[in-house]
Amino acid sequence: MTAGHMLATGEATNPGVSQPAFRILDASQLQKLIDELLHRDYEVIGPTVRDGAIVYDRVGSVEDLPAGWTDEQEPGSYRLKHRRDQALFAYTVGPQSWKKYLHPAELRLWEAGREGGSFRILNNDTPPQRPYAFLAVRACELKAIALQDQVLLDESYRDPHYGQRRARAFTIAMQCTQAAATCFCASMGAGPRVGDGCDLVFTELLGQKGHRFVGKAESERGDELLSALETTPATEDDLRELEAALQTASQQARSVDTTGIKQLLFDNFEHPHWDKVAGRCLACAHCTLVCPTCFCTTVEDASDVTGDHAERWRRWDSCFTLSFSYIHGGSIRTSSKARYRQWMTHKLASWIDQFGTSGCVGCGRCITWCPVGIDITAEVRALREGGQHGNP
Amino acid sequence: METLEPIIANHPFFAGLDGGFTNLMVGCASNVRFQAGDYIFKEGDPANTFYLIREGRVAVEVFAPQHKPIIVATLGVGEILGWSWLLPPYHWKNHAHAVEDTRAIALDGKCLRTKCEQNHDLGYEVLKRFARIIEQRLEATRLQLLDVYSARR
Amino acid sequence: MTMATTTTTDPMLPRPYLVRQVAKETPDIFTLTLEPENDPNGDMFLPGQFSMLWVFGVGELPISISGDPASPDRLVYTVRSVGQATHSLVSQRVGESVGVRGPFGAGWPAEVARNRDVIVVAGGIGLAPLRPLIYHVLGNRRDYKRLVVLYGARSPRELLYRKELASWARHHETQVLVTVDYGGLGWRGHVGVVTTLFKYARLQAPRSVAMICGPEIMMRFVARELEAQGLARDDIYLSMERNMKCGVGLCGHCQYEKHFVCKDGPVFRYEQVRSLLEKYEL
Numbered sequence: 001m002t003a004g005h006m007l008a009t010g011e012a013t014n015p016g017v018s019q020p021a022f023r024i025l026d027a028s029q030l031q032k033l034i035d036e037l038l039h040r041d042y043e044v045i046g047p048t049v050r051d052g053a054i055v056y057d058r059v060g061s062v063e064d065l066p067a068g069w070t071d072e073q074e075p076g077s078y079r080l081k082h083r084r085d086q087a088l089f090a091y092t093v094g095p096q097s098w099k100k101y102l103h104p105a106e107l108r109l110w111e112a113g114r115e116g117g118s119f120r121i122l123n124n125d126t127p128p129q130r131p132y133a134f135l136a137v138r139a140c141e142l143k144a145i146a147l148q149d150q151v152l153l154d155e156s157y158r159d160p161h162y163g164q165r166r167a168r169a170f171t172i173a174m175q176c177t178q179a180a181a182t183c184f185c186a187s188m189g190a191g192p193r194v195g196d197g198c199d200l201v202f203t204e205l206l207g208q209k210g211h212r213f214v215g216k217a218e219s220e221r222g223d224e225l226l227s228a229l230e231t232t233p234a235t236e237d238d239l240r241e242l243e244a245a246l247q248t249a250s251q252q253a254r255s256v257d258t259t260g261i262k263q264l265l266f267d268n269f270e271h272p273h274w275d276k277v278a279g280r281c282l283a284c285a286h287c288t289l290v291c292p293t294c295f296c297t298t299v300e301d302a303s304d305v306t307g308d309h310a311e312r313w314r315r316w317d318s319c320f321t322l323s324f325s326y327i328h329g330g331s332i333r334t335s336s337k338a339r340y341r342q343w344m345t346h347k348l349a350s351w352i353d354q355f356g357t358s359g360c361v362g363c364g365r366c367i368t369w370c371p372v373g374i375d376i377t378a379e380v381r382a383l384r385e386g387g388q389h390g391n392p
Numbered sequence: 393m394e395t396l397e398p399i400i401a402n403h404p405f406f407a408g409l410d411g412g413f414t415n416l417m418v419g420c421a422s423n424v425r426f427q428a429g430d431y432i433f434k435e436g437d438p439a440n441t442f443y444l445i446r447e448g449r450v451a452v453e454v455f456a457p458q459h460k461p462i463i464v465a466t467l468g469v470g471e472i473l474g475w476s477w478l479l480p481p482y483h484w485k486n487h488a489h490a491v492e493d494t495r496a497i498a499l500d501g502k503c504l505r506t507k508c509e510q511n512h513d514l515g516y517e518v519l520k521r522f523a524r525i526i527e528q529r530l531e532a533t534r535l536q537l538l539d540v541y542s543a544r545r
Numbered sequence: 546m547t548m549a550t551t552t553t554t555d556p557m558l559p560r561p562y563l564v565r566q567v568a569k570e571t572p573d574i575f576t577l578t579l580e581p582e583n584d585p586n587g588d589m590f591l592p593g594q595f596s597m598l599w600v601f602g603v604g605e606l607p608i609s610i611s612g613d614p615a616s617p618d619r620l621v622y623t624v625r626s627v628g629q630a631t632h633s634l635v636s637q638r639v640g641e642s643v644g645v646r647g648p649f650g651a652g653w654p655a656e657v658a659r660n661r662d663v664i665v666v667a668g669g670i671g672l673a674p675l676r677p678l679i680y681h682v683l684g685n686r687r688d689y690k691r692l693v694v695l696y697g698a699r700s701p702r703e704l705l706y707r708k709e710l711a712s713w714a715r716h717h718e719t720q721v722l723v724t725v726d727y728g729g730l731g732w733r734g735h736v737g738v739v740t741t742l743f744k745y746a747r748l749q750a751p752r753s754v755a756m757i758c759g760p761e762i763m764m765r766f767v768a769r770e771l772e773a774q775g776l777a778r779d780d781i782y783l784s785m786e787r788n789m790k791c792g793v794g795l796c797g798h799c800q801y802e803k804h805f806v807c808k809d810g811p812v813f814r815y816e817q818v819r820s821l822l823e824k825y826e827l
Contacts, residue, residue, distance in 0.1 A: 109557055112601070118561045118582060118642035119601050157793040157808065160555065266802070269824055296797030299790045303602030310602040312557075317796070324798060327788050328543075328627045338826035346800065353803035451728070451736065463728035466736045468745060491733050535738040536726045540760040541669035541699035543573060543627050 022234035022242075025202065027211035029229050030088070031062045033172075036228050037133040042170055045101060046135035047094065052080055054094030056101070059135060066091060073180040073364065075373030086211065089136050089204050092180040093363050097141055097292030101132050102165050103148060107314045109161075109299070114308040131168035137198060139191030140183075140361040142173055144292035146197050150355045151295050170221065173198040177205075177245040179252045182364030184377055187255035190361035192246055200226060203242050214238050254367075254377045256348075257384070258358065264383055265349035269341070273382045278337030280372045285318035287366035287374075288343065293359050294318070319343050344379060396421045396497055403444060405472055405521055413514060416507065420500030426450075426490035432473070433484045440482065440502040442474040448494030453487040461487055464536075465529065475522050477501030556793050559599045559644025560584075562620065564637045570623065571703045574670060575635040576611065579620045579643060587617035592677035593652030593784060593812045597792045598622065599644030600637065604630040607789040607807070609674035610648060615684050620645065623673035623705065649792040650811050653678045653782060658754040662691040664746065666767050668739055668759025672696055672705050674784050674811075675758050683716055692719040693746045697739030697763070700727045720746065739763065740770045750775030756812075758784040765822045768815050781815035802827060 025033070037044050038060070046059035049066045059065065071091040072079045083090055110124035137145070149166065152159040173194040176183075185191035194201045199222030202215030214234050217223035234242075288294040298317035303310040317324060320339045325332040333339050351359030360376070367375045397418045400406055406414060424443070426432055432443065435455055443450075449468050453461035464486070467473055476484050478501065508515035554560070562579035569575055581587055590610050599605040612621030626632045637643055655678065663682050667675050682689050694713060698704045704723065714721035722742045724735035735742065739759075748771075755771050757764050764783045771781050787799040787806040799806040802821050804813070821827055 112559075112644075114601060117638075117640050118563070119644065120561070121558055124555065124558060152795060154794070157556070157795055159795055269827070295795070297790070298796060298798070299605070301599070301602060301604050307602060317790075317798070319797065319800075325788055327786055328625075328631075332787070333826050335826060342800075345802075350800070350803040354805075449733075449735075460730065463732070463736045465741075466724075466728075466734075468735070470744060532738050532741055535740070535762070535766060538762060539699065539726065540763050541697075541703065541726065543625065 022214055022216050022239060023226065023231035024234050024238060025213040025215065025226075025229060025231050027088070027213065029231075030213070032229055033225070034059065034061065034135070036225055037135075037170065040225075041130055042133035043130040044133045044135055045098075047089070047091065049080065053078060054080070054091045056094070056096050056098065056134075062088070065089075070178075071180060073182045073368040075182065075367050075375050076370055077373075078368050085206055087204055087206055089174045090177065092176055092178070092183060093138055093140065093365060095290050095365065095369055097290070097363075097365070098134055098137065098145060099148060099292055099295075101134075102145065102169065103152065103159075103162055103295060103297075105316045107161060109312045109314050111309065111311045114310075119310070129165065131170065132165065133170040133172065135172050136174035137171050138174065138176060138363070139194040140185040140188075140363040141292055142171065142194055142197050143185075143190040143361045144363070145171070146195075147293045147355070147357065147359060147361070148295055150357075151293075170225075171198040171200075172222075173201040175201065175203040175242075175246060176249040177203065179249050180364060180368075181253050182367040182375075183252050183362065184254040184256055184364060185362035186250050186252050187258065188358060188360055188362035190363075192249035198222070203245055205238070205241050205245065207241055209238075214242050254364070254375070256360075256362070256377050256380050258348075261358075261380065262349040262352045264380070265345045268383050271383055273379070274337050274341050276382075277340055277374060277379055278335065280374055281336050281340045282371060283320045283322075283336040283339055284371060285320040286369045286371065288318040288320060289316070290365040290369045291347075292361065292363060292365070293347070296324075319346070340374075344376065347376075348380070396423070399446070399497065400444070403470075405444070405525075409514075409517055413517075417499060417504070420503045421497050424496050424498045426494045426496070428490055428492050428494075430490045430494075432488040432490060432494075434487050435484055437484045438482060439474065439477040439484045440500070441498050442472060442477055442501050443496040443498055445469055445471050445473060446495045446497060448490060448492040448496075450494055450496075451489045451491045453489055455487060461489070463489075464533070466491065472525055474501075475526060477505065478519070478522055556646060556649075557791065559597070559605075559646050561642040562645045564639050564641050564643060565619070566639060567635065567637065570705050573626045574623060574703075574705065575626065576621060576623045577635070577637065577643070578612070579622070579645065580618065581620075581645075582642060585618065587619065588648060589617050590614055590620075590648035590677075591652035592655065592681050593674060594648040594650045595674075595792070595811065596620065596622070596645050596647035596649070597789070598634060599646070600630065600633045601642075601644070603633045605644070605646075606630050606634065607649075607792060608634075609784070609811075611673040611676050613680040613684070614677050615680065623670065623676075625670050646792060649807055651809065653756050653784075653812055655681055657780075658682075658756075659688050660690060662693065662749065662753040663689050664748065664753050664755040664771075665692070665694045666739060666755060666757045666759075666771075667694070667696045668763040668767075669698055669703070670705065671757075671759030671763070671784070675756060676706065676709075678756060679713060683713065683719070686717060690718065690752065692716070693748075694719075694721045695724075695739055695742045695746060696722070697724045697726070697742070697759070700725050700729055701732045701734075702729070722746065738766075740766055743770060743774060748774050748776070750777075753780065755781045756784075757782065761785075761822065768819070768822075772815070778816040778819060779814055782812055783815060783818060784811045785813055785818065786811065 044059045047054045048057045065088045067086045068083050111122045112119045152162040176192045199219045202213040217226045296317045300313045347359045451463040452465045455461045561582040566578040595609045608622045611623045626635045728736040789799045790796040794805045794808040
């Protein structure tokens with residue numbers, strides 16, 4: 001809590017003046033926030049309710065946001081529930097993450113035309129894309145974006161498609177005021193407090209002082225946007241309420257003990273527990289689809305019926321598929337045991353050697369969206385304790 | 393005419409055996425030559441000799457109906473040919489066929505066999521050495537069986 | 546690990562290369578010689594690197610470069626026809642074009658082998674990724690001590706580069722030994738797995754560096770045997786193979802525990818992969 005001691009001086013907002021301290025944005029101003037983003041030609045993406053879940057989609061108005069909704073998550077279970085108040089961001093995370101937009105599920109890389117016995121690349125420009133403004137990015141999601149930055153924007157091998165979308169994306173973080181039963185971001189060092197990398201960070205408060213957001217700018221363009229809105233300085237009471245909310249969100253039922261986790265996974269390749277989880281895992285790939293850090297893709301070549309025009313597409317892929325590890329002669333990882341082990345080991349161990357940090361942000365999506373409720377936190381515990389069951 | 397003693401004494405196969413044994417072997421050793429194409433022994437023949445190859449190449453073959461004999465392994469310089477003399481029924485299990493002009497030292501297995509029965513310590517030492525050779529051949533044969541270079545696995 | 550600089554263009558875009566020659570090595574193995582359509586200089590590559598070869602509208606495959614690194618104006622690839630994509634690749638006619646991306650990957654560490662004996666152990670089509678290394682050593686003969694090529698194939702009909710094998714053997718301080726698993730009629734050479742050739746190579750462990758390529762089982766046994774003969778684990782190198790879609794470390798397919806075979810490999814030190822080779826379904 002860095003700026004807690006800075007008291008407001010009661011001045012009205014003044015465009016162009018830098019505002020490092022926490023400010024209060026009344027909920028009624030939220031529409032203006034969205035309008036200002038649209039005015040700056042951003043495509044605003046935020047949470048909406050659809051098909052009984054919180055999904056990210058285009059947002060034009062505050063009406064599109066999930067007012068009065070919260071979620072209840074358990075292994076293999078997700079339900080939206082009504083709240084008694086009209087909180088806009090009182091859910092935790094839905095099945096999707098921002099990789100839907102930054103690292104899209106389908107992308108045409110280029111097209112080529114036949115020229116005699118040869119070919120020519122016709123078009124490898126990505127269609128012009130309005131920059132995204134992501135409204136209500138959770139701490140775990142912000143961390144996940146930073147992790148994907150490391151993977152996809154490496155010096156030697158850079159993904160230009162990701163780079164372009166990422167560079168222009170405006171992120172407005174929204175800190176959680178509660179945790180779902182499947183959350184464990186605290187033990188993964190990924191939340192609930194939002195870290196670096198966003199443009200604006202807010203926390204929703206619904207106390208006696210009314211429905212408002214306390215937050216601040218974390219970048220120049222965040223500052224510029226905030227200056228265009230009506231805000232008042234945050235008081236000490238506001239900041240205490242903020243801290244209390246974060247405290248609530250930090251109380252998480254699940255956790256992972258990350259001590260020596262890399263060696264734990266590398267050294268237990270033949271642990272009998274893998275057979276137990278293999279008996280449950282369907283290799284359905286849900287976990288990789290919902291995981292905000294999973295980045296694996298495949299390329300597919302296609303041509304039209306004349307054979308004169310070809311396209312290369314990039315699609316999400318999953319290490320849970322049999323063909324993922326296929327080389328001539330057969331796949332390397334034929335059993336679902338091997339594939340589950342690969343995913344978990346990559347996420348929690350290999351990632352550390354590859355990118356310097358864990359690949360997991362503790363968002364809990366893989367636990368919620370696994371049809372059989374496999375709980376990665378329980379799997380880690382089972383490996384430590386030597387072969388005992390995870391969840392029954 | 394060169395003596396066989398240094399060749400036998402210095403061969404890795406005989407290392408660690410005492411001098412008395414080496415003398416014994418030398419006494420039962422002789423130089424032999426085979427021309428390319430000669431059969432050194434054939435499947436079913438009584439096995440009383442083993443060979444230390446000094447030059448050339450010998451093919452170990454399996455006889456199969458409707459085929460010419462199939463080479464399953466080749467042995468070259470420094471290798472030991474033949475272990476069937478050591479274990480009953482003392483008959484060769486394969487053909488051995490000189491692929492090139494070959495010079496070898498032939499060692500009297502029958503004599504050695506008798507000594508091993510009398511002196512079990514000697515017998516153990518000899519058996520250990522042959523067990524190593526058999527192990528190596530078995531491993532190599534298994535790898536060959538895997539047919540690792542074929543297109544379909 | 547040694548790495549060549551990749552081209553400055555987008556590594557995901559194939560460049561058209563003309564097929565100059567398609568030579569049949571064995572009933573199902575062909576060697577393609579390609580020439581860049583638009584760039585007379587060609588691409589520098591290091592022995593052990595690979596390209597992603599694309600047949601228009603069909604698909605793309607990672608194939609090791611098998612030509613002489615001193616002649617980057619030609620790219621040579623030896624390909625085994627085992628499925629639809631490889632079949633269409635080897636069916637290309639002279640004058641048609643193939644898409645090339647790359648070169649990618651970490652190659653054979655020639656500088657580690659300077660002033661030492663270079664022991665090349667190849668199994669089957671594994672000789673193809675090692676051939677550029679052999680060319681390099683023979684082309685810079687004074688930088689290296691003995692060159693020993695130990696090559697095992699399934700049968701005499703499946704031996705690659707037969708004429709070259711004979712010509713290599715005629716070089717100074719160069720030994721080429723060949724063996725087959727199945728001898729067949731008329732074969733008067735060695736029969737047996739490639740490890741049976743070691744005793745004829747007169748290996749001197751401290752001054753030797755070994756480079757191995759072939760089926761994984763073969764590499765595992767060969768490396769183990771070389772270690773038994775006294776070579777250090779840091780002096781033994783293997784070329785691994787895994788599924789690849791991008792070749793640049795972004796698609797995730799080629800992961801081998803913590804390594805990406807496309808960028809951390811395909812050449813690895815035995816020390817790096819020794820414990821991994823024994824792990825089933827890694």
